[in-house]
Amino acid sequence: MVKFGRVLTAMITPFKEDGSVNYAVAEQLAIHLADRGTDSLVLCGTTGESPTMSWDEEYQLFQVVQKAVAGKALVLAGAGSNSTSEAIEATQKAAKLGLDGCLQVVPYYNKPPQEGLYNHFRAIAQSTPELPIMLYNIPGRTGQNMLPETVARLAEIPNIVAVKEASGNLDQASQIRCLTSPEFAIYSGDDSLTLPMLAVGGSGVVSVASHLVGEQLQQMIKAFEAGQVQVATQIHLQLFDLFKALFLTTNPIPVKAALNLQGWDVGSTRGPLCAPPVEVTQKLKDVLSQLAAVSAS
Numbered sequence: 001m002v003k004f005g006r007v008l009t010a011m012i013t014p015f016k017e018d019g020s021v022n023y024a025v026a027e028q029l030a031i032h033l034a035d036r037g038t039d040s041l042v043l044c045g046t047t048g049e050s051p052t053m054s055w056d057e058e059y060q061l062f063q064v065v066q067k068a069v070a071g072k073a074l075v076l077a078g079a080g081s082n083s084t085s086e087a088i089e090a091t092q093k094a095a096k097l098g099l100d101g102c103l104q105v106v107p108y109y110n111k112p113p114q115e116g117l118y119n120h121f122r123a124i125a126q127s128t129p130e131l132p133i134m135l136y137n138i139p140g141r142t143g144q145n146m147l148p149e150t151v152a153r154l155a156e157i158p159n160i161v162a163v164k165e166a167s168g169n170l171d172q173a174s175q176i177r178c179l180t181s182p183e184f185a186i187y188s189g190d191d192s193l194t195l196p197m198l199a200v201g202g203s204g205v206v207s208v209a210s211h212l213v214g215e216q217l218q219q220m221i222k223a224f225e226a227g228q229v230q231v232a233t234q235i236h237l238q239l240f241d242l243f244k245a246l247f248l249t250t251n252p253i254p255v256k257a258a259l260n261l262q263g264w265d266v267g268s269t270r271g272p273l274c275a276p277p278v279e280v281t282q283k284l285k286d287v288l289s290q291l292a293a294v295s296a297s
Contacts, residue, residue, distance in 0.1 A: 261288060
């Protein structure tokens, strides 16, 4: 069975001043992340601004990043849609590119019932049985929560191997763990819940913060796995202010601002997202300075 690793980065999509995708910076950033704690890169999800990207832009980005990190990190394509036929088409193209897996978000806006969710994901999985699939539950954005019982039914399909659980509900993660085999991976979709979710059977995190602290996240998870819970807790608490700062306004606005502060020319977000308020940028500066001081000590 495919193993996506402990730390998966939900990678931002860099843009040029004219708003076009900056593939050169994407390539450089992907290599940087793979060298600093990232096991897998998840492209064109929420953090990658998929709602404002065309499929052609996404397919080109998949290929650029895949080539850049070959042998260093796995690449998962955000290929979800609220149209089953569109998601199938995108997933089949991702499979033909030879990517390592795909992320399938719960259909948004049309709010299908649980049976509709099951049928949607089953159809996608059956269309590309060779491609490992990670489900993505984020009810705060989609308007619909995928219940643990639905996840458990889907986990019986051979190539549905993981879920990114971003409901913020530890009870829900616990229920999924109770209902699925140990081989089925449960990833936290929230950096601040990574450590708590490990305690209820989680496998790791699909992270935003790993753009900045991927190695520390690896250390935290490995410490927990080694039974060094106090060490893991200490790392979690050191990073907690960063976890929260990255969500002071809508993701990925803060993480792009943080990367720009660190000298990465990732550009701004596409509309309707906008530049961060001055106070958010200042908070990010303060948190990054504090982390640098901790790392240097």
